[in-house]
Amino acid sequence: MQIDELIREIINFADLCAAGSDPFPVGLPGVTLVRQRRPTYVYPVVYQPIFCLVLQGEKQTMLGDRLVRFARLQSFVVGLDMPAKAQVVKASPREPYVALAVELDLNLINELATAVSQGALEDERALAVQSGETEAPLVDAMRRMFDLRDRHEAQPVLFPLILKEIHYWLLVSEQGSLLRQLAKKDSHAARISKAIAVIKGCYSAALRVDDLADVAGMSVSGFHASFREITGTSPLQFQKQLRLIEARRLIKWERLRVAEAAYHVGYESPTQFSREYSRVFGVSPRKDRTEVPHDLAEPAA
Amino acid sequence: MQIDELIREIINFADLCAAGSDPFPVGLPGVTLVRQRRPTYVYPVVYQPIFCLVLQGEKQTMLGDRLVRFARLQSFVVGLDMPAKAQVVKASPREPYVALAVELDLNLINELATAVSQGALEDERALAVQSGETEAPLVDAMRRMFDLRDRHEAQPVLFPLILKEIHYWLLVSEQGSLLRQLAKKDSHAARISKAIAVIKGCYSAALRVDDLADVAGMSVSGFHASFREITGTSPLQFQKQLRLIEARRLIKWERLRVAEAAYHVGYESPTQFSREYSRVFGVSPRKDRTEVPHDLAEPAA
DNA sequence: TATTTGCCTGCCAATTTCTCCAGAAAATCT
DNA sequence: AGATTTTCTGGAGAAATTGGCAGGCAAATA
Known part of the structure; x- marks a missing residue:
């Protein structure tokens, strides 16, 4: 075959x-x-x-x-x-x-x-x-x-x-x-896609959900619902993920200091940044910076 | 007679x-x-x-x-x-x-x-x-x-x-x-009953009304309407009641600390929990925990 | 007495619920 | 079939809930 x-x-x-x-x-x-x-x-x-x-x-x-x-x-x-x-x-x-x-x-x-x-x-x-x-x-x-x-x-x-x-x-x-x-203009998917482009484009900027809804041409609640339906998350979580993943890259590979990375991806408070970072990755940013970057592959739990 | x-x-x-x-x-x-x-x-x-x-x-x-x-x-x-x-x-x-x-x-x-x-x-x-x-x-x-x-x-x-x-x-x-x-399959009552079983089954989990409506096989708005018609309350209120009643039991009888009880029944923020608790029972959870449990019977107001 | 701990309160923005309505679909009647 | 009524759906928008945070209080602890 x-x-x-x-x-x-x-x-x-x-x-x-x-x-x-x-x-x-x-x-x-x-x-x-x-x-x-x-x-x-x-x-x-x-x-x-x-x-x-x-x-x-x-x-x-x-x-x-x-x-x-x-x-x-x-x-x-x-x-x-x-x-x-x-x-x-x-x-x-x-x-x-x-x-x-x-x-x-x-x-x-x-x-x-x-x-x-x-x-x-x-x-x-x-x-x-x-x-x-x-x-x-x-x-x-x-x-x-x-x-x-x-x-x-x-x-x-x-x-x-x-x-x-x-x-x-x-x-x-x-x-x-x-x-x-997505190919269908005015479909939910297409609208959400537009919003996502905006989020990606400036994920380090303060984000107002109202504006995103506006970009998508939907009501705020409708926007939330569609967004969740399609992406499985809320807009803010989406942005947060982007921010933190980028921050992690900055920390692990570019060796930025924790606070710098925080500011760089748009956090105003390193405290808050650290908390969320730990929650998402299970490791504090400090630790990630200290440890030698290692291969992804690990024995599974 | x-x-x-x-x-x-x-x-x-x-x-x-x-x-x-x-x-x-x-x-x-x-x-x-x-x-x-x-x-x-x-x-x-x-x-x-x-x-x-x-x-x-x-x-x-x-x-x-x-x-x-x-x-x-x-x-x-x-x-x-x-x-x-x-x-x-x-x-x-x-x-x-x-x-x-x-x-x-x-x-x-x-x-x-x-x-x-x-x-x-x-x-x-x-x-x-x-x-x-x-x-x-x-x-x-x-x-x-x-x-x-x-x-x-x-x-x-x-x-x-x-x-x-x-x-x-x-x-x-x-x-x-x-x-x-209830005995009639596909009646509203039977559908709502199914949804209620879900709510009861995991009242301490995050619940999305969309999903409940899905379980019931109804549109969200239709679900709301039927739910209210039958139970006299909205899905969220229903779940909240279950949560708070259980929390009260935990606090008054099991003597859990307020925050613990909050987490236990599914609240992620003790702040919010406390607020709602007071609203429903008229007493703050702290007070309920402090006071000696007493008989239900009291002179009516 | 100073500190800590646990909790309440107020405020804010995010998120979700929930009502209401117009249009679609289904059922019923003529 | 065609008309009428009833039921249902999907969406907008208002309202409520939620979680985070700061400030405060009061009891427990040092």
Whole structure:
């Protein structure tokens, strides 16, 4: 079966590039391969719009109050920039967690959507992260895309085509509900997306929820409800996550002092910053700064 | 008249067991006798499905915004787990408030309902607590049930029969509208009942009304409306009552510290907890903890 | 006497609940 | 079928709840 072929192929490739655990590029723009030899702790991430096909092992992510789990041949589609918590739950050196991811291009989605949507689209429940079994044509397209990685002469021509094809299949797949919504002007999803862009754009600035609702063109309460429905969190929590994740980066990798990091991401009181930091990461910022940065991979609890 | 007989009999019995004011068992499972020698303050209770026949004195209960009053030979039927406020308003040492109560078994109700409902049931207005004059066969059945209390040899055979009979009469009585509705799958009452089960099951967890509505299979606004119609209160108030009543128990009887009690019943901020507690009980939690627990019975205001 | 601890109160912004209403859908009647 | 009534849904907006924080008080502790 082609699928097993793809899996074997990719896993071999991953073994060769034993570069480590962080996602690493495969030679195609926007395409990355993720591999983990061990279950990990829960770690916070910021997703971008992405399509990720799990080939081996299992992973779960938490969006606010929601928990989704992905196993072999399942996949997830993220349609929005989203902070989340992820955890690889099944992985071993013999059988590591392996997944192939492609960044999505929302412009491309919009473009395709106009061509696709004849029938009036139903209002489906659209979540920021959709998951489920991967439809066969998608797996196949991913395989063909992956095969392009060292056909340098073919890439410039074929890669855009396959990318477009993947976007198409996603758009019409079951998991594509959010993408379809996003393409629809004035849908809730599209409005929330606009608001999220604002939050991301200035996450270190003081944020007034009223203004966001305004940007989205919704009532404050309606905005809250939709926001939660789609992202699984409230606007403020969303922003807080972004802030803290960035702060952590500043602290662990840029070695900023705690207070500096706090101010940098928009906190006015280092006290408050410290409290929230500890609550989210389980470690105080001071500690994170002191300790040597280490690999994500850890024996699972 | 047989009724007077029953009353005299029970009152005598109650005098014998001068155990005090709390409801006390009469030797039949699920059957209790309530006696109060004095009017009481308003006190919060959590009803279970129950049928309660008032024999002497008067009592009133408040469900949210509704006030119902029960006097001699009136009775009330509670079909749902319901927090409420009760108050004995007419009682004296010479003529105490006396009532006989039987817990109801909703499974039994369902069972009987299928046997009973030939005619398509009308949609009647169904309230969580129904009250009114007690129909004669019911009083009679209650009398016969009460007489079983010391016929230990007859109990195993006759008690289930009488219980069933009582359920039957309730189901067809005027006060049985809620019971009839509950038995009907997909009725509003049945849906709300499901939601209430959820609330009760985890009243100390963060609860989202959207989800409750989901459980009930109704729109949020429809859910609100139905919930209020049946219970006389809103979902949040309902949950809050449960929380605070439990918290009060923890504070007065288990002697938990205020903050602990707050966390225990699901508040994340003792501040807020304290505020609400005072509002509902008229006394700050601190005070309730400090003061010696005392009897419910107090001279009425 | 000074400090600490536990709690209450007021204030603020965020979040959620809840009412109300218009339009859609379903049921009922003609 | 078509008309009418009833019921339901979804959304806006007002109102309430919530949690955080600062200030204060009073009892317990040092």
